[in-house]
Amino acid sequence: MFEQQLRVPGPTPLPSRVLRSQSRPMIDHRGPEFAALIDDLVAGFRWALRTDNDVLLFPSSGTGGLEAAAVNLLSPGERTLFCTMGAFGDRWANIGAAYRADVVRLSASPGEAIDPEDVDRILAEHSDIATVFVTHNETSTGVVNDLPAIAAVVKGRGKLLCVDSVSAAGCMPLDTDQLGIDVLVTGSQKGWMAPPGVAIVAVNRAAFEHAAKASCPRFYFDFAREKKYQDRHQTFTTPPVSVFYALQEGLAIMREEGLEAVWARHSRIAKLIREGVTAIGLRLLAVEGHRSDTVTAILSPTESAEQLKEFRAHLRTTYGLVLAGGQGELDGKIFRIGHLGMIDDADAYAILALLEQGLVDMGLRSRVGLATAAAQAAARGAPVAEPAAVG
Amino acid sequence: MFEQQLRVPGPTPLPSRVLRSQSRPMIDHRGPEFAALIDDLVAGFRWALRTDNDVLLFPSSGTGGLEAAAVNLLSPGERTLFCTMGAFGDRWANIGAAYRADVVRLSASPGEAIDPEDVDRILAEHSDIATVFVTHNETSTGVVNDLPAIAAVVKGRGKLLCVDSVSAAGCMPLDTDQLGIDVLVTGSQKGWMAPPGVAIVAVNRAAFEHAAKASCPRFYFDFAREKKYQDRHQTFTTPPVSVFYALQEGLAIMREEGLEAVWARHSRIAKLIREGVTAIGLRLLAVEGHRSDTVTAILSPTESAEQLKEFRAHLRTTYGLVLAGGQGELDGKIFRIGHLGMIDDADAYAILALLEQGLVDMGLRSRVGLATAAAQAAARGAPVAEPAAVG
Numbered sequence: 001m002f003e004q005q006l007r008v009p010g011p012t013p014l015p016s017r018v019l020r021s022q023s024r025p026m027i028d029h030r031g032p033e034f035a036a037l038i039d040d041l042v043a044g045f046r047w048a049l050r051t052d053n054d055v056l057l058f059p060s061s062g063t064g065g066l067e068a069a070a071v072n073l074l075s076p077g078e079r080t081l082f083c084t085m086g087a088f089g090d091r092w093a094n095i096g097a098a099y100r101a102d103v104v105r106l107s108a109s110p111g112e113a114i115d116p117e118d119v120d121r122i123l124a125e126h127s128d129i130a131t132v133f134v135t136h137n138e139t140s141t142g143v144v145n146d147l148p149a150i151a152a153v154v155k156g157r158g159k160l161l162c163v164d165s166v167s168a169a170g171c172m173p174l175d176t177d178q179l180g181i182d183v184l185v186t187g188s189q190k191g192w193m194a195p196p197g198v199a200i201v202a203v204n205r206a207a208f209e210h211a212a213k214a215s216c217p218r219f220y221f222d223f224a225r226e227k228k229y230q231d232r233h234q235t236f237t238t239p240p241v242s243v244f245y246a247l248q249e250g251l252a253i254m255r256e257e258g259l260e261a262v263w264a265r266h267s268r269i270a271k272l273i274r275e276g277v278t279a280i281g282l283r284l285l286a287v288e289g290h291r292s293d294t295v296t297a298i299l300s301p302t303e304s305a306e307q308l309k310e311f312r313a314h315l316r317t318t319y320g321l322v323l324a325g326g327q328g329e330l331d332g333k334i335f336r337i338g339h340l341g342m343i344d345d346a347d348a349y350a351i352l353a354l355l356e357q358g359l360v361d362m363g364l365r366s367r368v369g370l371a372t373a374a375a376q377a378a379a380r381g382a383p384v385a386e387p388a389a390v391g
Numbered sequence: 392m393f394e395q396q397l398r399v400p401g402p403t404p405l406p407s408r409v410l411r412s413q414s415r416p417m418i419d420h421r422g423p424e425f426a427a428l429i430d431d432l433v434a435g436f437r438w439a440l441r442t443d444n445d446v447l448l449f450p451s452s453g454t455g456g457l458e459a460a461a462v463n464l465l466s467p468g469e470r471t472l473f474c475t476m477g478a479f480g481d482r483w484a485n486i487g488a489a490y491r492a493d494v495v496r497l498s499a500s501p502g503e504a505i506d507p508e509d510v511d512r513i514l515a516e517h518s519d520i521a522t523v524f525v526t527h528n529e530t531s532t533g534v535v536n537d538l539p540a541i542a543a544v545v546k547g548r549g550k551l552l553c554v555d556s557v558s559a560a561g562c563m564p565l566d567t568d569q570l571g572i573d574v575l576v577t578g579s580q581k582g583w584m585a586p587p588g589v590a591i592v593a594v595n596r597a598a599f600e601h602a603a604k605a606s607c608p609r610f611y612f613d614f615a616r617e618k619k620y621q622d623r624h625q626t627f628t629t630p631p632v633s634v635f636y637a638l639q640e641g642l643a644i645m646r647e648e649g650l651e652a653v654w655a656r657h658s659r660i661a662k663l664i665r666e667g668v669t670a671i672g673l674r675l676l677a678v679e680g681h682r683s684d685t686v687t688a689i690l691s692p693t694e695s696a697e698q699l700k701e702f703r704a705h706l707r708t709t710y711g712l713v714l715a716g717g718q719g720e721l722d723g724k725i726f727r728i729g730h731l732g733m734i735d736d737a738d739a740y741a742i743l744a745l746l747e748q749g750l751v752d753m754g755l756r757s758r759v760g761l762a763t764a765a766a767q768a769a770a771r772g773a774p775v776a777e778p779a780a781v782g
Contacts, residue, residue, distance in 0.1 A: 003416055011417035011632055022413040022633055025394055026402035026586060028713045059588055060611065061450045061628035067611045098610040189629055195417060197450055197588045197631030217608065219489040220451065220458045237452035238580055240588030240631060241402055242413055322419045 004316075007351055008324040009139045009167055009295040009338030010189040011196055014246070018193050021249040022242040029241065035233035037244055042230070044251035045200055048259060049169060049184060051176035053204040056226045059240050062166035062187030065199030066092045068221035069162045069183045072203075072211040073131050076100035081122055082133045083114045083150070087140035087327040092133050092164060099216045104129065110141050110330055111297070113290040116149040123157045130210070131160040137168035140327045142297035142336060143286045144172065151179040160210055166190055169200075170254065171266040171294045171340045182207040188243055191266075191294065193250035193341045197243035203227070250341075266293040269339050269348050272375040276352035277337075279374030280365060285334050294340035297326070301364050305332025314358055321354040348375055395707075398742055399715040400530050400558055400686040400729030401580040402587055405637070409584050412640040413633040420632065426624035428635055433621070435642035436591055439650060440560060440575060442567035444595040447617045450631050453557035453578030456590030457483045459612035460553045460574045463594075463602040464522050467491035472513055473524045474505045474541070478531035478718040483524050483555060490607045495520065501532050501721055502688070504681040507540040514548045521601070522551040528559035531718045533688035533727065534677045535563065542570040551601055557581055560591075561645065562657040562685045562731045573598040579634055582657075582685065584641035584732045588634035594618075641732075657684040660730050660739050663766040667743035668728075670765030671756060676725050685731035688717070692755050696723025705749055712745040739766055 006013050027033040038057070045055040058064055070092065074080060080101045082093035085108035096103045106122055108114050114134065123129060132154045137144045147163065154161045162183040165174060169184065170191030176184050182204050189196035203211075203223055211223050219225075220237070229236040254262055270293040274284065277298055285297035302308045308325070312335060315321040326334040337351060352371035359365040397404050418424040429448070436446040449455055461483065465471060471492045473484035476499035487494045497513055499505050505525065514520055523545045528535045538554065545552045553574040556565060560575065561582030567575050573595050580587035594602075594614055602614050610616075611628070620627040645653055661684040665675060668689055676688035693699045699716070703726060706712040717725040728742060743762035750756040 004418070006417055006419060008419050008421070010629060011420065014417055019414040019416070023410040025410070026397055026405055026580075027395070028397060028399050028715070029402060029587075030399070030715070031707065031713060059450070059452045059455065061630070063628040064450065064611050095610045099608045187629070189417075189632075195631060195633040196420075196629040197634060217490045219486045220455050220612075237454040238401060238578070238587040239452070240586060240634060241580075242586040242633060242637070243588060243631060246633070316422065322422060324419070324421070 004320040004322050005347065005350060005354065006322045007338050008322055009336060009340065010187070012189060012193065012338060012341035014195065015193055015253060015342050017253065018246045018249045021245040024245055026241055029239055030234055037248060038230065038233055038235070040248055041244060041251065044248070044255070045202070048251065048254060049174065049176045049202050050178065051202050053176065053202045054227055054230065056201045056203055056223060056230060057235060057239065058199045058201065058221060058226065059197065059237060060199045061196055062185065062199055063091065064221065065166070065185035065187060065201050066164055067095050068199065068201055068223065069133070069185055070095045071099055071216045071218040071221055072223045073160060073162065073183065073207065073214050074099060074101045075215040077102055078130070079104060079126055079128050080131050080133070081106060081129050083119060083135065084108070085112060085114060085135060085141060085143050085145070086110060086138040088138055088164060088166070089135040096133070111143060111285040112287055113143050113145050114150060116146060116153045119150055120153045123153070123159060129159065131162060133162045136163050136165035136174070137172065137292050137294060139167040139295055140330065141285055142292040142295045143290050144168065144292045145290070148179060151181065155180040160207060167294050167340065171262065173263050176202055188247055191340050192247055193253060194246035195243055197240040198247060265344070266340060268379070269343055269345065270294070270296065272345065272348040272378050273337055273339050273351065275378035276348070276371035276375040277355070280356055280359065280371045294338065296337045296339065297334045298337070300333055300335065301359060308332055308335060311358060311362055314361060315354060318361070319354040319357060321351065345379060395711040395713050396738070396741060396745065397713045398729050399713055400727060400731065401578070403580065403584065403729060403732035405586065406584055406644060406733050408644065409637045409640045412636040415636055417632055420630055421625060428639060429621070429624055429626070432635060432638055432642065435639070435646070436593070439642065439645060440565065440567045440593050441569065442593050444567065444593045445618055445621065447592045447594055447614060447621060448626060448630065449590045449592065449612060449617065450588065450628060451590045452587055453576065453590055454482065455612065456557070456576035456578060456592050457555055458486050459590065459592055459614065460524070460576055461486045462490055462607045462609040462612055463614045464551060464553065464574065464598065464605050465490060465492045466606040468493055469521070470495060470517055470519050471522050471524070472497060472520050474510060474526065475499070476503060476505060476526060476532060476534050476536070477501060477529040479529060479555060479557070480526040483526070487524065502534060502676040503678055504534050504536050505541060507537060507544045510541055511544045514544070514550060520550060522553060524553045527554050527556035527565070528563065528683050528685060530558040530686055531721065532676055533683040533686045534681050535559065535683045536681070539570060542572065546571040551598060558685050558731065562654065564654050567593055579638055582731045583638055584644060585637035586634055588631040589638060656735070657731060659770070660734055660736065661685070661687065663736065663739040663769050664728055664730050664742065666769040667739070667762035667766040668746070671747055671750065671762045685729065687728045687730065688725045689728070691724055691726065692750060699723055699726060702749060702753055705752060706745060709752070710745040710748060712742065736770060
């Protein structure tokens with residue numbers, strides 16, 4: 001194949017404009033060219049996240065952004081609620097525990113979402129909890145929480161709300177300020193059509209004020225120091241300049257499309273993918289009503305974990321279709337399709353057709369043409385017609 | 392000008408091969424293509440750092456690498472020696488303090504190096520110190536320590552040695568294993584001819600064993616977890632793929648030149664720069680015998696901090712020569728020339744000529760042609776001849 005269909009939930013394929021943008025020469029990160037660059041990025045993220053808050057840019061992966069939120073808001077021994085529905089929610093709670101917070105875990109089973117009533121119940125039981133950490137979209141399971149409902153509960157009880165929107169922001173509806181999110185974390189390699197390397201953390205005044213009193217040790221990820229530098233249109237440490245270029249170009253492309261159009265595209269593509277995979281008898285991990293617009297987790301169609309690995313390797317080597325496996329306890333039990341960032345209907349059909357070819361190659365299905373037919377029908381808003389193709 | 396002469400001590404100008412390398416499509420960081428990439432990087436860094444140790448690659452700036460060393464080796468309340476001779480040494484000590492170590496600071500005045508005898512004296516006084524942190528090359532002052540002498544003292548007393556070689560490794564002589572360095576930190580944007588975004592941390596077995604007992608809280612920068620993933624040819628969190636491409640290309644270019652040739656080039660260029668700037672009556676901050684091969688700090692030739700700022704702005708806007716100012720207490724008192732990574736004699740002459748033009752423009756000097764003449768003479772290994780050019 002000429003190029004892989006890279007469909008893991010990040011890194012995502014990059015538009016050629018973004019790829020090329022990284023080839024610009026380096027600039028001084030203490031000079032005026034950089035000041036204009038960071039101003040443009042911050043303005044872009046404020047637009048895309050619908051926030052007037054400070055947007056801090058850390059040289060790190062998304063996990064670095066999660067650590068930043070935890071170490072700035074928490075104090076050792078402090079009781080804190082982490083709502084988790086998979087590997088990344090668990091990771092955030094583990095970060096809290098590593099920094100000696102008294103972690104209360106509200107865990108949803110794999111494929112299920114957090115029930116806002118459970119959040120309310122725990123906050124009622126533990127009035128000393130000051131901060132709630134919650135995943136917007138769990139990359140490991142393809143589950144999206146009802147963030148507005150959770151935010152309403154958390155803010156209704158006057159708590160601080162930290163949201164991991166690494167794999168949702170820029171793809172799925174999100175109104176940071178309207179929901180009252182105090183700290184929102186996302187990462188450059190997801191919906192932003194840029195390479196990995198930058199964590200984006202939107203922080204409001206209440207979070208800064210709380211951080212000033214929080215006593216977890218921190219330095220690299222310290223909000224206050226970073227804000228001091230960003231107020232001067234710099235970053236505290238040397239920023240990943242070429243990834244900044246890519247983010248600038250990715251944001252420019254998003255502005256051209258329009259934010260709500262970007263959201264609608266992700267919603268449509270996710271529907272095509274879901275219709276396609278269910279039409280060939282594959283089962284989704286995520287419960288109805290909480291299915292992500294950026295990543296779809298599919299129960300393994302194979303007999304064994306080993307065969308699932310072979311299946312993914314076959315798709316990669318024969319067709320250049322790169323899909324993700326499961327993480328942690330879901331390893332060997334699911335595979336995942338990332339459909340975020342640079343993706344359109346053409347890609348959705350290609351993914352589905354290649355996936356189906358692989359299933360037939362492996363003797364896991366006997367016919368072809370069902371998946372794309374279902375997706376095409378879904379794209380027309382019509383019920384699924386009898387497919388014309390035969391296997 | 393067509394392109395800036397970016398001569399701050401990082402980010403550094405990138406060879407076109409490196410710039411272009413970043414335009415390759417993204418790959419799955421859990422797949423075989425990435426495994427080959429990280430293996431190549433690790434092999435390259437082992438070659439360049441002269442080490443058989445694990446080389447951990449963190450998505451962060453160099454400061455992240457400094458934090459990684461501190462949080463993995465230290466425990467709260469533990470007495471620890473930080474040897475500092477400027478802003479970056481201070482930063483490392485501040486990280487230690489932020490994580491509640493009992494920090495003993497051995498400070499050299501700006502422009503001076505650490506005296507190995509002072510290190511020995513402190514270690515004799517405080518036998519409970521287990522780990523010593525020392526800067527190889529202080530980017531803020533252009534001072535290089537006598538690292539072999541310091542290492543001999545530290546290892547002679549059986550202590551762990553952590554070295555910040557962010558702005559020296561890959562440019563100046565360094566034999567990590569022969570010196571017994573337990574943790575060595577460097578950063579992608581310095582001598583490696585790559586953009587910022589990756590901290591490179593070489594960690595030996597003794598450091599891993601010590602880290603297993605050290606109790607500073609850590610997660611993102613945890614050595615043990617990162618090693619577990621890197622043993623599987625992955626990184627723990629999503630790596631900055633395009634910066635990895637750039638590092639691979641930069642290392643390939645270094646291999647073509649040869650490591651000792653790279654060191655010799657940096658040594659020669661540094662000499663040209665020093666000869667040039669001193670020939671026009673500028674004074675170096677660093678003491679004789681400890682002058683860096685990668686960055687030269689020069690005492691301000693202006694009356695005021697404000698005028699120094701104007702001078703640097705004039706060089707940038709008129710000639711495209713971008714130099715760095717001073718940091719912390721040296722702000723307004725010095726300026727700095729970075730001469731590391733992609734730099735050759737042509738660049739040295741260009742930097743010196745443009746610098747001299749700026750001085751004459753500002754009325755700070757009355758003649759031109761002295762700086763390059765002195766550098767050219769130095770390049771010939773000859774005493775400086777009377778310059779032919781007139782002002």
